[in-house]
Amino acid sequence: MNNHSLRFVVMGDLHYVQEQSHREALSGRVKGVTEFADVTRNLWLTRNVTPEVIAAIASLKPDFVIQTGDIIQGHCDDEESGLREMKEAMELLEGLKAPVFFALGTHDGVVGKREERQVKQFVYPAIGKSLGTGPLTKGYYTFEKSGSLFIVLDYTTFVKHNDQAEFIRDTFAESGRYDHVFLFAHPPLFCVGRPFFTHFDFVQTVLAQAADYPVDAYFCGHTHNQISTLHKVGEHWLPQLKSSVLGYPDRPPVHLSDVRAVLPDPAGMEYGWGYLEDSAPGWWEITVRGERVQADWHVLRQGVQGQLCWSRGEKAVFTKMPAFGKTSGLPLPPASEIRGVRLRAAGSNCKTPNGYRVTLNGRDIGALPRLEYFDSRQFMEIEPEFWPLLNNENAISVTTEAEPMCIGGFVLEVETAGGWIRSTVSDYFANTGKWDHWGKHPVEKISEGTTAQVHLRFV
Numbered sequence: 301m302n303n304h305s306l307r308f309v310v311m312g313d314l315h316y317v318q319e320q321s322h323r324e325a326l327s328g329r330v331k332g333v334t335e336f337a338d339v340t341r342n343l344w345l346t347r348n349v350t351p352e353v354i355a356a357i358a359s360l361k362p363d364f365v366i367q368t369g370d371i372i373q374g375h376c377d378d379e380e381s382g383l384r385e386m387k388e389a390m391e392l393l394e395g396l397k398a399p400v401f402f403a404l405g406t407h408d409g410v411v412g413k414r415e416e417r418q419v420k421q422f423v424y425p426a427i428g429k430s431l432g433t434g435p436l437t438k439g440y441y442t443f444e445k446s447g448s449l450f451i452v453l454d455y456t457t458f459v460k461h462n463d464q465a466e467f468i469r470d471t472f473a474e475s476g477r478y479d480h481v482f483l484f485a486h487p488p489l490f491c492v493g494r495p496f497f498t499h500f501d502f503v504q505t506v507l508a509q510a511a512d513y514p515v516d517a518y519f520c521g522h523t524h525n526q527i528s529t530l531h532k533v534g535e536h537w538l539p540q541l542k543s544s545v546l547g548y549p550d551r552p553p554v555h556l557s558d559v560r561a562v563l564p565d566p567a568g569m570e571y572g573w574g575y576l577e578d579s580a581p582g583w584w585e586i587t588v589r590g591e592r593v594q595a596d597w598h599v600l601r602q603g604v605q606g607q608l609c610w611s612r613g614e615k616a617v618f619t620k621m622p623a624f625g626k627t628s629g630l631p632l633p634p635a636s637e638i639r640g641v642r643l644r645a646a647g648s649n650c651k652t653p654n655g656y657r658v659t660l661n662g663r664d665i666g667a668l669p670r671l672e673y674f675d676s677r678q679f680m681e682i683e684p685e686f687w688p689l690l691n692n693e694n695a696i697s698v699t700t701e702a703e704p705m706c707i708g709g710f711v712l713e714v715e716t717a718g719g720w721i722r723s724t725v726s727d728y729f730a731n732t733g734k735w736d737h738w739g740k741h742p743v744e745k746i747s748e749g750t751t752a753q754v755h756l757r758f759v
């Protein structure tokens with residue numbers, strides 16, 4: 301082991317939006333249920349938050365930056381629009397004043413499938429420039445800095461047993477001769493907040509290697525949550541450090557566990573912290589000094605909020621925890637203080653017109669909106685006439701429809717002048733075997749058309 305030192309930054313999903321590239325979505329002609337909200341929100345963040353994030357990271361003067369995919373919003377009106385959006389994003393990232401590497405996300409375009417010119421014309425050359433080579437010809441690569449190995453993978457083109465799978469096996473087999481090994485790709489290896497929201501074959505392939513050849517840390521994005529967790533892989537503990545620079549700096553960060561069931565088996569996981577997407581825009585600053593590594597989680601305008609440290613081969617220790625307040629485990633406020641009530645839910649393929657009917661403590665209170673992508677930002681407003689039904693213990697029933705779906709993450713949210721107060725969160729229900737190959741997972745199987753019953757508690 302040498303005394304090499306190194307400092308780099310990892311930033312997650314950026315979703316840069318070029319307004320004229322999304323005229324279709326912005327005029328209401330959308331391709332998906334969340335597209336209008338996504339483009340509108342990310343346009344606002346592009347203008348009002350991203351420049352500040354880039355300036356803040358540049359002020360740290362890192363040796364280099366790695367962005368873990370979804371550089372742009374993508375899915376633009378046409379090919380030229382997509383190229384324009386990616387070109388502008390690359391110009392913006394020059395403000396980091398450091399070499400930038402990328403792990404591709406699905407919004408960036410997929411070589412061999414769609415919108416590949418965005419990648420070939422802008423991303424591959426940008427990575428090549430940072431590597432000091434010509435443009436890359438593929439999205440997975442390695443580089444070495446100060447005795448550490450950096451492995452960057454491209455899940456957008458990953459297929460079981462393809463060239464990249466071989467590259468992963470060969471690269472891990474050689475990784476033992478480096479002081480540290482840092483791994484990067486877009487999707488999580490472990491779903492913490494959004495069930496199944498990753499690439500099964502990619503995950504299995506990478507974890508099989510990581511079990512034999514330990515990795516210092518895995519960095520990813522994709523869900524836009526900010527999560528720091530340790531996971532048992534073989535005989536080792538692997539930190540999975542997830543981030544996104546998307547988020548509203550002025551909003552109180554929302555604890556992930558306040559609004560989502562935390563999915564992995566606790567026996568194989570150590571949970572540092574987690575915050576829901578849209579809050580706490582942040583990034584990682586990693587400092588390597590010899591065999592020691594320090595990972596600092598920065599939040600825009602709030603400095604370093606969390607930290608973990610480790611030595612190569614040892615389990616990481618959380619040395620600083622964020623101090624943001626929780627919104628659950630509190631009593632139901634008096635009726636006079638309630639300003640709004642809603643039921644948050646997440647799901648996939650819950651698309652029956654008019655939605656799934658919901659009862660609260662025995663009374664029909666309306667229908668859920670269409671739920672897709674396990675998005676956590678969907679909810680139904682509960683009208684004031686139903687607020688007197690609320691208790692500290694609440695029975696919720698949801699009549700599901702005969703379509704292959706997963707639904708859950710139900711949480712009652714009560715708004716007061718002092719902010720939100722939330723109930724406990726439910727697990728998930730699935731009426732299909734679509735995800736059975738994942739094995740043990742906190743999803744209760746139900747038959748088609750069943751009424752799902754959950755109990756949500758305050759206090």
Ligand SMILES: [Fe+2]
Nearest residue numbers: 313370522523
């Ligand atoms: Fe994303």
